[in-house]
Amino acid sequence: MIRVEDLRIGYAAGRDRPVDAVHGVSFEIGPGQTTCLVGESGSGKSTIAHAVSGLLPANGAITGGTVHLLGRDVTRWAPRQWRELHGASVGFVPQDPLSSLDPLVRVGDQIAQSLRVHRTVPRDRVRGRVLELLEHVGIPDPATRARAYPHQLSGGQLQRVLIATAIAARPSVLIADEPTSALDVTVQKTILDLLGGLQDELGLAVLFITHNLALAQERADRLVVLQNGVVKDSGPARQVMENPRDEYTVTLLSHEPAQRPDRYADHLDADPDAPAVLEIDGVSKAFGPVHAVGDVSLRLTRGSIHALVGESGSGKTTLARIAAGLTGFDAGRVTVLGRPLPPRPEVANDHPGDLQLVYQNPLAAVDPRYTVDRIVDEPLRLAGVARDERRRRVREILDRVALPAAVLPRRPREISGGQRQRVAVARALVLAPKILILDEPTSALDVTVQAQIVDLLIELRREQDLTYLFISHDLGLVRQISDTVTVLEAGTAVEHGRTRAVFDSPAHPYTQRLLDAVPGRHRAPALALREDNA
Template sequence: MTKPGDKNTQSFNDKPLLDMRDVKISFTSSTGVVEAVRGVNLTIYPGQSVAIVGESGSGKSTTAMAILGLLPGTGKVTGGSIEFEGKEITNLSPKQWQELRGSEIGLVPQDPMSNLNPVWRIGTQIGESLKANHVVENNKVEERVSELLEEAGLPDAKRRAKQYPHEFSGGMRQRALIAMGLAARPKLLIADEPTSALDVTVQKRILDHLESLTRDLGTAVLFITHDLGLAAERAQHLVVMHRGRVVESGPSLQILRNPQHPYTQRLVKAAPSLTSARIQSAKAAGLETEEMKQQTNEDAGEVIRVENLVKEFDVRGARGGEKILRAVDNVTFGVRKGSTTALVGESGSGKSTVANMVLNLLDPTSGKVLYKGQNISHLKGKEQFHMRRKMQVVFQNPYGSLDPMYSIYRCIEEPLALHKVGNRKQREKRVAELLDMVSMPRSAMRRYPNELSGGQRQRIAIARALALNPEVLVLDEAVSALDVLVQDQILRLITDLQHELDLTYLFITHDLAVVRQCADDIVVMKKGAVVEQGPADAIFAHPREDYTRDLIDSVPGLNIELGVGEELGLDVK
């Protein structure tokens, strides 16, 4: 592992803060013992930042939870040693663990909504962590809570402390968790996918803030993430895990520029931010590869035209001017046939509301949506039913968009049956064709959604969306819930399907790295309005608006300097 004096690290004390040696972690299930982590070695020095990278199921979160003594269920450390400041911690008593957690090792968990108590005020929850770790006297808790919230970048901290989690945005909730994680000034902070649910701009602000806080406090940070771009940008040292083992570790840039293990090579190749960096470099150098060339037809007619679209909502309980929320404000853009138009913006920018109006799931307050020149904004009954065949949607969450009670066959067959397409035998044949199309085995028909991985479920969702031979697919954050490698596979799949079936895509996303890979045109939204639109190349090369520039600059890993060969995706000999 990293030793003091390694290139790409700051100077560390000679003694490690955390030292894991040949750690094995097992879970007992009804079928026997499952070894989740097999012989992991990891060393972290005071003040150092380290990232463990890998897909879901690689063992990275299990490794982190073992450091905190919080292994779920039947999880046990069955071999090796974990030393913190030279002391073995695998055999601590519950009371000793309580003393270590929070005060010596802090945690920023992944999902802020499920890690904050919805019925307690934010200030109360931070106060509890202060009391549990005996950080301040009881009469000073309130004052310290306000200081921590301000430190975490939340203005008007006294008022914020009295609010509940549902009154905070995702980024604010994450800041509250960072305040809790650092409340007792721990020597090591474990950040488990700390920004995976956040927009890129919010993510950048949170990570910048976390970096400056931990640097000022001298706290070491262990990032757990599947985003290689983020890991490389934020950590000095990378540890790559695959199927419970460490397959590669070393200084971040060294691993990025010269990955040794085949799995790391695949991760580096698939990371959207790094692919994005390669595309940018190739464009700048005028060296586009065939894969990077976007096959667009500038003269292709518009399939969808959105004109002066407005959507207002009544705000419950509000009065006067605040009673009306204008979620979409005079939005106009077109989507060319056979192309991919990305609708980009942060959460709350109005992009999903626009998508819902395009799909006729929401009526506009004013303005119209045209499909091949026909106004479809107020279609009802049979006309709307027939329009559904031409426009389909793939949602963000593959776990929520498939009925768990339906077999895969029934999930895909349902739209065919609803629209009375063919007899049973013909529908069965069509389902088999669709499974082939999305590279899923036909045997999957008999399975249920809970038997499939996230990536497989998303393939099924795409197959279902294609069942009625639509012309337009609306992809609402269709890859944001997936691991990097799976994300890469799904993006390749939808690109191939677009060329094969001459599909038109409206891609709703906040991820500019993904947009760089697949979009022909970009429409940037902010606070309900379009602030910039145009061809993807032009917007990435010369963004006119500061907001667009911020979105592009916030992509983690986009600004990492790779060697020329790596930037162009070529083999460097």
């Protein structure tokens, strides 16, 4: 179905000859098989996916080797030739829904467009098929969601819309670039089970890109490990995970939370008797008829890391925005460093020097026209800090998050995803707050960059006695770094306690269901198996 031989891909700057970013990559995928590409940001994973699907940008080109798709040599195909394959034979799921969906078109209409173009079903059945697809990918109340615009859905729901669009015409090949990075574990399992069913039914060949190594081991037949466009390891998934041949693969595995659950054990165990810095007491919030949060309480002590977990739509982000003073609440009480917040804030986050929020998607949280210098400088400027002092503190905080001064004149789209997330952290830290609310800060990062960001957060916590409210659907990471955890289901707190105790002996069926959906939860870590075999 897919055969890639000695593939080389380059990018040109202006009229210069292309400089290779991918060097001699080869692999095959047969009917009903899944091959995973893994590696850190910049390793060439997405470049290969775009080349195989005919979606390289204008400055990208295949400079050597061949790509065969469904028995045809497509190496030198022009965009016009790809039209007959896109959607009908080859489905593509991009990583970033915000840049992949039309913000002015309802999501149901965007899925319907694919059905109409490929004439998958009769015109009078298009709407019904759209609702079936939305239901298949786990979107509740599909009739309502189909009428929504992209900005009205969560990141996880948007990712599911992209998957529904990709499989709408029942393709033979699916190329998925981080299709589940924005999804919670239960929806992730639902989506991957759906794709597995399509593989069995249609003989679907899947090229899957992921930074979740436990997921790759569980779902892939074969793995290709890439570093700087070069294949470092390849073979059957279990073999690569348990007996890696290259030191780079060993390093990747060591950064996977599931492989080292006790990585930060010596840095945790916050003092339970420390004073409270953030208290949420019986808070409720409704958006019209939708009850987003209902009677939730939690207490964060100074220097602690408290995690919020739950499925998409469980109220995690709403609760975070309430705590940050960005969203009002209908009932209850919120106190930040002893100061109560008004139920209906007149000023968005009127305590920026005490508390900052780091958003899930830094591209959506900053002005794309701003340079990195201006993005990090802005909070200081709004706080009335003098120019020379601002320059000093901006460079100091960039150095603190390991970003070179060379990124200062660049814009968000001119730097990598890991660098953008570091910029977001730097912007939040530049005012030296006492509390950081982190809303999925590592969901789009590979395990190496994630480990670097988490190392930084743990170090800053130790040095500055920072307190974190940490939101994540990566339960392996939550277990690794948090002292305590609250589990939310449909806006209600169903379980609360020390993280290890909750994860080892969950008392609520919902918590048990979340944990059972974690990839590789019931399997020993690959590195441990490797050591046993040795």
